[in-house]
Amino acid sequence: MAQPKTFFHTTVxxxxxxxxxxxxxxxxxYLSAGVTFDPAQVRSILPQGLEPNETHCGIVSMYxxxxxxxxxxxxxFYVGIEVRGYDAPDGSPAHYLVGHYDDGRALEALTPWGPFxxxxxxxxxxxxxxxTGTAQDEDGILGRLAAERSVGSDTPPxxxxxxxxxxxxEDRLAKNVVAYTSRMEEVSVNQCKIGLRRSGKRIDLDVxxxxxxxxxxxxxxxxxxxxxVTDESxxxxxxxxxxxxxxxxxxxGHAAALVATDGRVLYMTQSAQKVLQDAQFDGRLRAWxxxxxxxxxxxxxxxxxxxxxxxxxxxxxxxxxxPLLARAMPVAPVLTGERAxxxxxxxxxxxQPRDVQxxxxxxxxxxxxxxxxxxxxxxxxxxxxxxMLDITExxxxxxxxxxxxxxxxxxxSELASIVARLN
Numbered sequence: 001m002a003q004p005k006t007f008f009h010t011t012v013x014x015x016x017x018x019x020x021x022x023x024x025x026x027x028x029x030y031l032s033a034g035v036t037f038d039p040a041q042v043r044s045i046l047p048q049g050l051e052p053n054e055t056h057c058g059i060v061s062m063y064x065x066x067x068x069x070x071x072x073x074x075x076x077f078y079v080g081i082e083v084r085g086y087d088a089p090d091g092s093p094a095h096y097l098v099g100h101y102d103d104g105r106a107l108e109a110l111t112p113w114g115p116f117x118x119x120x121x122x123x124x125x126x127x128x129x130x131x132t133g134t135a136q137d138e139d140g141i142l143g144r145l146a147a148e149r150s151v152g153s154d155t156p157p158x159x160x161x162x163x164x165x166x167x168x169x170e171d172r173l174a175k176n177v178v179a180y181t182s183r184m185e186e187v188s189v190n191q192c193k194i195g196l197r198r199s200g201k202r203i204d205l206d207v208x209x210x211x212x213x214x215x216x217x218x219x220x221x222x223x224x225x226x227x228x229v230t231d232e233s234x235x236x237x238x239x240x241x242x243x244x245x246x247x248x249x250x251x252x253g254h255a256a257a258l259v260a261t262d263g264r265v266l267y268m269t270q271s272a273q274k275v276l277q278d279a280q281f282d283g284r285l286r287a288w289x290x291x292x293x294x295x296x297x298x299x300x301x302x303x304x305x306x307x308x309x310x311x312x313x314x315x316x317x318x319x320x321x322x323p324l325l326a327r328a329m330p331v332a333p334v335l336t337g338e339r340a341x342x343x344x345x346x347x348x349x350x351x352q353p354r355d356v357q358x359x360x361x362x363x364x365x366x367x368x369x370x371x372x373x374x375x376x377x378x379x380x381x382x383x384x385x386x387x388m389l390d391i392t393e394x395x396x397x398x399x400x401x402x403x404x405x406x407x408x409x410x411x412x413s414e415l416a417s418i419v420a421r422l423n
Contacts, residue, residue: 081098
């Protein structure tokens, strides 16, 4: 009999300073069930002011995250009760997190968020289309899911935002924002059991029925920090902008790092982690050679606050014959909460063409403007650009004027120069 595939992640010994949220994680296996709970238990668990939906339903979910930024690898198991009045922008209902159990560095990073965070390790086994997921702590099993994969039930990749409500250490209600990009498959759940504990005490919450099951065969999550819902100084728009920025960076396909002007790395894509894997790293962006550090520091904290994109800096690498090239572009503080730049790395040995539209969007262009800018910078005429994008010539011309104003250029060659630098 073939051995089952096991997806298992243990505690990380890495003790580098934790960067601030949001945290991006690459999830390889995510298993979730929609369930109904005992109504009396639901009412006893929800804090005052929160109302469950009519069916007292919720979710039981678990996943493993082998890679990502700052807190991976780790595994996670969580249980939430659906509540009214806090729907996400895409219409999905919010859930009150009864328990969120993690291992690895995620446990260290998330524990300060509130008592709903607890330690556990989650395993997901797959054999012949059958899933078995188990979450357990030192006292025993916290949750178990078993499901069967359906044939032809997957959907195209989709993106969205989920809201989770939690209670922080000061017993305040807080909202946690998570953005995701994934495709989904329906699964048939044949077992869903939970035995939750918090600080060693049992949480009474029984599953009465299973409503649905889904499996994500790979997904990207961007996890924001819980914010008190009564804190009027923190806008949903600002927090959503940070989450959206992290979600966008996971999809640009470039080796890039979001860096505060004092050198702290706020976020780094998987591609950047690979090209910098043999560099010294202590939570700040470091060059291999001391002589290159001055140039890198000037890149991160430029004297010209109005630059669109910097000149290129070459960083010598002791294990490569060719240097790593780096450029920087400023990022609006509203997206990061502080002054920061996006440092884009390129390897001369890897000259594959990249999609520059996500980077153009980070310069302030809308998706439609980024499409026009990329087409015009590639040498297309306005007429050809309009035909390619199925828009009128007047629309293309008016869009170009907006692009030129936003990027502070006056002709096509200057726009092409910016795009060439991005690529």
